[in-house]
Amino acid sequence: MTNELIISIVLAFIIILMIIKARLYIILFAGALLTGLLHGVYVIDFFRLVYLTLVDWITVRLLLIVILIRFVGSLYEQSGALKGFGKGIMKFFKGSILGIILPPMLVGLLPMPGGALFTAPLVKESSKHRGYSKGFLTYINFWFRHLWEYDWPLYPGIILAIAIYEVSLQRFVFVQLHYTLIAVAVGIIFMLIYPKKSFTYVHEELTKKEQKDFIIISLLVLVFLLSVIILRVEILYLLIALLILSYLFFPIKRQDIKKVLKYGLNIEIILILFSVMYFKKLLFFTHALEGFAFVSESNLLLYGFVFILPFIVGFLTGVNQAYAGIAFPVLLPFIHGDIKLMSFSYVAGFAGVLLSPAHLCLVLTKEYYRAQWGEVYKWLIPSVAAIVFALFITVFVF
Numbered sequence: 001m002t003n004e005l006i007i008s009i010v011l012a013f014i015i016i017l018m019i020i021k022a023r024l025y026i027i028l029f030a031g032a033l034l035t036g037l038l039h040g041v042y043v044i045d046f047f048r049l050v051y052l053t054l055v056d057w058i059t060v061r062l063l064l065i066v067i068l069i070r071f072v073g074s075l076y077e078q079s080g081a082l083k084g085f086g087k088g089i090m091k092f093f094k095g096s097i098l099g100i101i102l103p104p105m106l107v108g109l110l111p112m113p114g115g116a117l118f119t120a121p122l123v124k125e126s127s128k129h130r131g132y133s134k135g136f137l138t139y140i141n142f143w144f145r146h147l148w149e150y151d152w153p154l155y156p157g158i159i160l161a162i163a164i165y166e167v168s169l170q171r172f173v174f175v176q177l178h179y180t181l182i183a184v185a186v187g188i189i190f191m192l193i194y195p196k197k198s199f200t201y202v203h204e205e206l207t208k209k210e211q212k213d214f215i216i217i218s219l220l221v222l223v224f225l226l227s228v229i230i231l232r233v234e235i236l237y238l239l240i241a242l243l244i245l246s247y248l249f250f251p252i253k254r255q256d257i258k259k260v261l262k263y264g265l266n267i268e269i270i271l272i273l274f275s276v277m278y279f280k281k282l283l284f285f286t287h288a289l290e291g292f293a294f295v296s297e298s299n300l301l302l303y304g305f306v307f308i309l310p311f312i313v314g315f316l317t318g319v320n321q322a323y324a325g326i327a328f329p330v331l332l333p334f335i336h337g338d339i340k341l342m343s344f345s346y347v348a349g350f351a352g353v354l355l356s357p358a359h360l361c362l363v364l365t366k367e368y369y370r371a372q373w374g375e376v377y378k379w380l381i382p383s384v385a386a387i388v389f390a391l392f393i394t395v396f397v398f
Contacts, residue, residue: 010034025275032279035283058166063274065239072243083213124369139380173229187383273321275325305334306335306344319353327349
């Protein structure tokens with residue numbers, strides 16, 4: 001059986017598992033096992049690769065970083081600091097466009113599952129005087145909540161991408177940064193052209209707690225950003241320091257510490273991360289992708305493959321870790337260290353995630369505002385199209 005046929009069977013099998021909504025770690029383990037079985041891998045080698053994946057520093061570092069990120073996000077949530085931070089932003093900017101978009105934008109710096117639902121009430125409250133439709137409110141909250149996933153180093157999708165592609169964080173962030181800026185511009189343009197309605201904005205004063213939460217979290221995030229991007233401090237050490245400082249500023253009760261630990265040490269997330277790295281190792285061990293050399297011979301085939309695979313996986317699952325974990329190990333031999341192709345695959349996958357009706361944040365926000373899908377996609381599709389257009393211009397012109 002040829003490598004081309006084996007990988008085609010494996011990808012078809014993975015897509016079927018995604019359609020029936022199997023757990024992501026089950027999809028990845030099943031895909032890896034099927035790849036190995038079709039290549040005649042011995043049972044002992046399956047276990048040897050498990051051991052090699054477990055002791056690989058890339059895997060260990062990836063697990064530690066994601067666990068620490070989840071600890072920090074959960075700590076802010078359990079302490080109430082995240083709520084105070086969001087309200088502080090909304091009140092400080094007094095109903096302006098900034099007052100509407102900054103709560104989802106800045107809270108979006110701190111990853112949490114279904115986080116868009118947290119900022120939905122803030123967006124609704126700060127935009128009452130503008131008379132936005134339910135669909136447009138859903139779009140604003142969802143779109144501005146996900147601006148940072150192109151380049152913010154606290155997002156697991158970014159961490160997973162640099163671990164699989166083995167590229168430096170600073171280099172990857174640099175080539176991705178303009179997509180966040182374009183996304184901000186697109187969202188603001190739609191807000192400016194939205195038909196205006198005149199309502200009176202009722203201003204509320206900031207409480208002392210909201211002021212404190214706003215200032216401290218802003219400073220911590222700023223120091224973290226400068227340390228990662230400019231000083232190039234190892235992100236693992238920074239996250240440990242951030243967690244300790246965050247706990248000192250926002251102490252929580254013992255029962256809440258248990259919640260933070262439970263959230264951070266989520267077994268399913270750990271299994272997903274491990275299965276991604278195991279899938280990657282097994283693909284290289286079997287040389288499964290060597291038969292696809294012809295893809296690199298044609299730019300049309302190459303860019304089509306690098307775009308379509310992560311886009312489909314992202315759209316079917318609505319999860320960043322899914323397209324990174326499933327598509328990137330498959331794409332790795334065709335990337336050849338090309339940072340533009342790495343970025344191309346990442347943005348393609350994220351475009352699929354943004355449009356996916358399976359995306360948790362999109363579903364929760366839509367249900368909160370009681371919006372219709374048509375109302376939401378009226379704004380979301382052209383916004384994603386603008387990002388994809390910018391992606392092709394970046395890759396083929398610059």
